[in-house]
Amino acid sequence: MTDIKGMFHQFFVSEDNRDLLRFLWWKDGDPNNKVVDYRMKVHLFGAVSSPGCANFGLKRAADDGEEEFGQQSANFIRNDFYVDDGLKSVATVKEAIDLIQASKSLCASAGLKLHKILSNKKEVLESVPADERITGVKDLDLHVDPLPLERVLGVTWCVESDTFQFRIELRDRPVTRRGILSTVSSIYDPNGYVAPVTLKGKQILQQMCRDKLGWDNPIPESLRPQWEKWRLECVHLEQLKIQRSFKPENFVSIMDAELHHFSDASKEGYGQCSYLRLVNNWKRSLLLRHGKSKGDPTEACDHPKTGIGCSNHVCKNK
Known part of the structure; x- marks a missing residue:
């Protein structure tokens, strides 16, 4: 850099x-x-x-x-x-x-x-x-001395371990539509690494919009427990480490690379998942997953034969 x-x-x-x-x-x-x-x-x-x-x-x-x-x-x-x-x-x-x-x-x-x-x-x-x-x-x-944490275009990079990490600083804001939007947006994640987590916060905001609440109206009591639980659990994102390099050190030279994209949608939201398939000169392959979502997160499974994941609700090979 x-x-x-x-x-x-x-x-x-x-x-x-x-x-x-x-x-x-x-x-x-x-x-x-x-x-x-x-x-x-x-x-x-x-x-x-x-x-x-x-x-x-x-x-x-x-x-x-x-x-x-x-x-x-x-x-x-x-x-x-x-x-x-x-x-x-x-x-x-x-x-x-x-x-x-x-x-x-x-x-x-x-x-x-x-x-x-x-x-x-x-x-x-x-x-x-x-x-x-x-x-x-x-x-x-x-x-x-170990190498420090630095920011790369807004993303936290632990240089010593060569991983992307998250610094979560959730300030005390009013529990209103405006305050919730500010809190959810404060988790900067342009690559969608923690989309399944931020998604839940966005769904709470989405419901407040459906209920036509004003920007400074307090959150309904029916949503408050979900919001407080989500906010408390967000701090655990600081334990997450994402390897910057998709290619392992012992994978030798890459002979071929393929991208496979899948997407799905529902009334609650939509999701997209990409797989990177690398082939080295020993004809060994490696499958890596990266996803983004807006709406309900769906778990993914790996097909025992193809190695390609899909949403659980449509999988025929569970």
Whole structure:
């Protein structure tokens, strides 16, 4: 994982467009001086145009530097950045070190600086100067200290165990439709790892909507026990660990990968489940499951012959 330092400020605004970024400020930053009219010469944080312009410049830097610094680093810059945050997995430590060095050089050629570098492999971190590592790792003794918890695009990543985890901080909010919506939405889970859990909270909210309760109406007594039980049980999500890498270390080289998608729906909601099938060069296969849901969660079973799961209520092989 890496970040581009001050990304928006690294790209100039064309001179004929700078009047669109005018602002008033005291001369020389002194409040006792006269207020004068300034124009931003670079893109600023908060402007709707900044992410698009900066991403265009970043991809242009990849195109310009591809011949000198290699296709792998150019593709990383082109395809694996979310605004200024870069995320990439490679097969070996050497590949990671080479990619970091080439990407740093490519960015530097365009006046950009890669920093806040983090890896789940300490050998990779040792190849990076301490001042270019992410803050929580700069002062660590990599031979002794464990790697910390970090956030990756809002998701908690335990770098030492290379797992995704959840930090649950349910604040005391009014037990109203508004408060329940705020509590349920506070569990950030873009990949749907804990969809069967958050689903129950959403169903309670759904019932309040069906009952046409206002935003600040208290929860009905018939739903209160379900809500309190769900809220108490949510703290156990902190014990859950999701392996970041689907591929086990001893699985050798992947020769083929298949995605199998299944979905189902009811009046209570709908669900979707995906299976990743990996085949290595020994013709051994591995089946991994990932799902999302909105509505009643249904348990899944594995067919003894096919190894593909299905909803219990339609399974003929239970």
